[in-house]
Amino acid sequence: MTVKLGLVGTGTVGSGCIDIIQKHHDDFKRHYGIEIELAQVCSRNPEQAIAHGVEDIFTQDYHDIIQNPDIDIVIELIGGTTAAKTLVMEALAAGKHVVTANKALMATCGQEIMDLADEQECEIAFEASVGGGIPIIDPMKHSLISNQVNTVLGIVNGTTNYMLTRMAEDNMSYDDALKEAQAQGFAEADPTADVDGFDAAAKIAILASIAFNSRVTLDQVSTEGIRGIMPTDLLAAKEMGYCVKLLAIANRTAKGIDVRVHPTMLPLTHPLATVNGVFNAIYVVGDAVGETMFFGEGAGAGPAASAVMGDVLEVARHVQAGVKPLVGCTCTDHLPLVPMESLSTRYYIRFVVEDRSGVLAATADVFAQHGVSVYSVIQRGTQSGESVDLVYVTHMAQEKNIRAVIADVCKLDGVLAGNHEPTVIRVER
Numbered sequence: 001m002t003v004k005l006g007l008v009g010t011g012t013v014g015s016g017c018i019d020i021i022q023k024h025h026d027d028f029k030r031h032y033g034i035e036i037e038l039a040q041v042c043s044r045n046p047e048q049a050i051a052h053g054v055e056d057i058f059t060q061d062y063h064d065i066i067q068n069p070d071i072d073i074v075i076e077l078i079g080g081t082t083a084a085k086t087l088v089m090e091a092l093a094a095g096k097h098v099v100t101a102n103k104a105l106m107a108t109c110g111q112e113i114m115d116l117a118d119e120q121e122c123e124i125a126f127e128a129s130v131g132g133g134i135p136i137i138d139p140m141k142h143s144l145i146s147n148q149v150n151t152v153l154g155i156v157n158g159t160t161n162y163m164l165t166r167m168a169e170d171n172m173s174y175d176d177a178l179k180e181a182q183a184q185g186f187a188e189a190d191p192t193a194d195v196d197g198f199d200a201a202a203k204i205a206i207l208a209s210i211a212f213n214s215r216v217t218l219d220q221v222s223t224e225g226i227r228g229i230m231p232t233d234l235l236a237a238k239e240m241g242y243c244v245k246l247l248a249i250a251n252r253t254a255k256g257i258d259v260r261v262h263p264t265m266l267p268l269t270h271p272l273a274t275v276n277g278v279f280n281a282i283y284v285v286g287d288a289v290g291e292t293m294f295f296g297e298g299a300g301a302g303p304a305a306s307a308v309m310g311d312v313l314e315v316a317r318h319v320q321a322g323v324k325p326l327v328g329c330t331c332t333d334h335l336p337l338v339p340m341e342s343l344s345t346r347y348y349i350r351f352v353v354e355d356r357s358g359v360l361a362a363t364a365d366v367f368a369q370h371g372v373s374v375y376s377v378i379q380r381g382t383q384s385g386e387s388v389d390l391v392y393v394t395h396m397a398q399e400k401n402i403r404a405v406i407a408d409v410c411k412l413d414g415v416l417a418g419n420h421e422p423t424v425i426r427v428e429r
């Protein structure tokens with residue numbers, strides 16, 4: 001039996017998938033007995049279809065694919081949550097299996113999509129939505145299934161990891177690192193989703209849902225990006241034996257699940273500390289397996305298409321064998337989310353203050369008033385001849401107390417708020 005594919009979206013990932021199908025089609029059949037045929041391709045314009053010699057199966061209307069009774073698997077590669085959601089829901093309603101790379105869609109509408117897939121006895125596979133080419137969803141749903149997963153930590157955004165690496169290694173400013181990432185094609189013209197942490201938040205929402213068998217959506221992830229980070233923070237971290245990463249964090253705690261994205265100081269001895277440049281890695285701790293780490297390229301035509309095609313071939317194998325979906329939604333528990341205010345960790349906080357006596361003592365008083373114990377305080381560098389950085393590192397403290405400290409310190413005479421928002425980096429042990 002030949003399994004027929006309908007692919008929608010011929011941009012970076014879609015083109016990568018067509019390349020893989022054209023290059024390895026015969027290998028799939030010879031090695032694994034999986035026979036697939038790219039039966040229809042849809043996009044808004046035909047350029048890529050023409051470039052790949054598939055204009056004879058091209059359409060500009062995805063309904064042609066959904067209404068085609070021969071198509072078994074619809075591959076959604078258009079992105080976003082509007083047209084993509086309609087496409088995915090209509091494809092499932094028409095009884096087609098769906099493979100998608102869409103993190104935003106799965107992190108916001110995952111439950112609705114999986115319920116429909118379940119109802120229709122169709123598969124919905126989304127490996128490429130997290131970590132690009134890194135296999136992580138399939139290992140968590142299969143190889144690690146015998147574990148209770150307690151922690152997932154991820155460097156899941158290549159743009160910000162590239163920028164932080166350049167800032168740390170070459171003392172580059174945030175603006176220069178962003179410009180370079182854009183010039184290299186690692187950052188979008190509008191970098192908001194990456195630098196403000198939303199891309200990483202969608203990915204950790206998906207991973208947390210799988211890891212803890214409990215649905216987490218994008219809007220539930222407490223998210224902070226890297227805009228406030230300066231080379232001086234990265235230098236200070238290095239002097240303390242740490243590096244700074246935009247970390248996507250999901251922890252199982254006694255009170256529920258703690259899911260967040262923010263710049264994080266990691267000890268240089270942590271396995272994730274060696275992950276630099278555009279690379280991604282996901283560190284998973286299970287009660288039986290212990291520590292594991294999955295590493296690779298988190299974006300790009302080849303890596304993302306590799307993950308999409310892995311899903312396509314697995315679903316095609318099931319279609320050929322006539323088996324019903326084996327793994328559907330695994331969110332059977334409803335664990336509470338731990339509010340960010342009750343987080344307890346160590347903090348690095350950098351204030352910009354006037355370089356004059358009395359300011360340090362006044363700031364230290366505020367920490368004491370809120371019961372936040374200070375591990376160290378250092379005055380670093382000069383901002384403009386008149387201002388300096390005041391860098392506090394705390395002992396374990398509660399987020400709500402730290403927020404109160406910051407609000408009160410910012411009201412002090414001599415503390416430059418406004419254009420100089422304090423930089424907060426949580427310190428992971």
Ligand SMILES: NC(=O)c1ccc[n+]([C@@H]2O[C@H](COP(=O)([O-])OP(=O)(O)OC[C@H]3O[C@@H](n4cnc5c(N)ncnc54)[C@H](OP(=O)(O)O)[C@@H]3O)[C@@H](O)[C@H]2O)c1
Nearest residue numbers: 009010011012013043044077078079083101102299300304
């Ligand atoms: N790029 C990566 O490295 C990567 C990695 C992992 C996951 N992903 C995910 O993969 C998906 C695709 O990303 P991408 O980078 O390949 O995006 P892309 O390069 O922007 O490609 C999107 C394609 O979809 C087409 N399209 C958009 N709306 C359409 C519609 N209503 N009907 C038909 N075609 C439509 C676009 O046509 P036009 O050219 O006319 O706009 C374009 O060909 C996204 O969900 C993304 O998050 C991407």
